[in-house]
Amino acid sequence: ELLYDVARHFTAKVMEGQHVLVSAGPTFEAIDPVRGLTNLSSGKMGFAIARAAHEAGARVTLVAGPVGLPTPRGVARIDVRSALEMKAALEAQAPTASVFVSAAAVADWRPATSQQEKIKKDGTGQVPTLSFVENPDILAGIAASPRARRRELFCVGFAAESHDLQTHAQAKRARKGVPLLVGNIGPETFGKDDNALLLVDEQGVQELPRAGKLPLARQLVAEISRRLPVVVAA
Amino acid sequence: ELLYDVARHFTAKVMEGQHVLVSAGPTFEAIDPVRGLTNLSSGKMGFAIARAAHEAGARVTLVAGPVGLPTPRGVARIDVRSALEMKAALEAQAPTASVFVSAAAVADWRPATSQQEKIKKDGTGQVPTLSFVENPDILAGIAASPRARRRELFCVGFAAESHDLQTHAQAKRARKGVPLLVGNIGPETFGKDDNALLLVDEQGVQELPRAGKLPLARQLVAEISRRLPVVVAA
Numbered sequence A, B: 001e002l003l004y005d006v007a008r009h010f011t012a013k014v015m016e017g018q019h020v021l022v023s024a025g026p027t028f029e030a031i032d033p034v035r036g037l038t039n040l041s042s043g044k045m046g047f048a049i050a051r052a053a054h055e056a057g058a059r060v061t062l063v064a065g066p067v068g069l070p071t072p073r074g075v076a077r078i079d080v081r082s083a084l085e086m087k088a089a090l091e092a093q094a095p096t097a098s099v100f101v102s103a104a105a106v107a108d109w110r111p112a113t114s115q116q117e118k119i120k121k122d123g124t125g126q127v128p129t130l131s132f133v134e135n136p137d138i139l140a141g142i143a144a145s146p147r148a149r150r151r152e153l154f155c156v157g158f159a160a161e162s163h164d165l166q167t168h169a170q171a172k173r174a175r176k177g178v179p180l181l182v183g184n185i186g187p188e189t190f191g192k193d194d195n196a197l198l199l200v201d202e203q204g205v206q207e208l209p210r211a212g213k214l215p216l217a218r219q220l221v222a223e224i225s226r227r228l229p230v231v232v233a234a
Helices: A002-010 A044-055 A083-096 A138-143 A165-176 A213-227 B002-010 B044-055 B083-096 B138-143 B165-176 B213-227
Strands: A019-024 A035-039 A059-064 A076-079 A099-102 A109-111 A129-134 A154-160 A180-184 A194-201 A204-212 B019-024 B035-039 B059-064 B076-079 B099-102 B109-111 B129-134 B154-160 B180-184 B194-201 B204-212
Touching: A002 A044, A019 A044, A019 A083, A035 A109, A044 A059, A044 A099, A044 A213, A059 A083, A083 A138, A099 A138, A138 A154, A138 A165, A154 A165, A154 A213, A165 A180, A165 A194, A180 A213, A194 A213, A204 A213, B002 B044, B019 B044, B019 B083, B035 B109, B044 B059, B044 B099, B044 B213, B059 B083, B083 B138, B099 B138, B138 B154, B138 B165, B154 B165, B154 B213, B165 B180, B165 B194, B180 B213, B194 B213, B204 B213
Parallel strands: A019 A059, A019 A099, A059 A076, A099 A154, A154 A180, B019 B059, B019 B099, B059 B076, B099 B154, B154 B180
Antiparallel strands: A035 B035, A109 A129, A129 B129, A180 A194, A194 A204, B109 B129, B180 B194, B194 B204
């Protein structure tokens, strides 16, 4: 903790006065009381971003899916399970936030129906079929808000793709309507302690080469701060 | 660690000479490179049993699904992801084990096909449909082996039910063909630090009232040791 305080003391306070909202981890979409659909996101990148933003002087709120990671020091954490819970928590925070980093791997779909009782294997060899409904696009929704359109809320998206990262990241940036989209090589980064990032904005593409997730998070926070609107004192 | 050594020193070595094989945690059944089906098992009960068995003098091998828990001291751990991987790891250990405690919440089903590339949400609002195939019953398979039938390998199953626990536990004991079946109130215990157990064997039913998972694991290990065949020296 002392080391952390020292580190924070010597970090440039590029996020001073900002309220940074970060989402992290997977969501868990219930099929029945015990089973559900999830993904391999460990939450490490989002937690590192929350920590780096706090080091840089921001007030930080972290909305986390089900992960076992410790809460970064000084960060306010809200735990959620499903995409709909995550949406509600983020939308409650967004009106007071100035930056939103959507690092969570929100499930695209949830089961169309969730059973109240555990589905039993009845020994007949019959297997269930599952149909899905699409989850709302949390980031696109927040990015379409008036505050985000006026850049009072700077929105950053993430893309995890198993192929053609750059093409997908550019397309996703346009689809989500965000000024900055961060690509990472999904299946290879999930759960790992390091990562490599591709920053896609209207200027073009910039690479942050492979490094630990915390150093990368610090670089990303610095890159975000460079892109924030300059507030002119009245 | 010192405390642990002291605790182990004063624990009755009721499992001396035994090789206890424990499975723990959920399995993760891949849908594509990032998504999958899982359940809310935290692995805590299985990890507590592994620890308690080691305290009681056993050699312990723990086969764990994807959980972030630290490995209990002195326990050999094998990490797996899917039910099929867990089956392979357990079957490799079973021939040298004298006790098998199946505490893992193995997925009953896995997706019939796993995609090599991440399934993309294409914006058309079309949602995937998932069909499943049944996973093999790992416990029933091991319990049907000649060594288990001769009680050289004592098999213990777990049942997590959301209703009618006792009826389901009795039925499951018969179906799995194991001498001891341990019931816990599934959705209420998953992820929690305490639990309450129902021990079902051919004598009938015995309750271990709600307590921390480690004290319960120690009681369970003592109950198992009472049921092991007495080895008569040649």
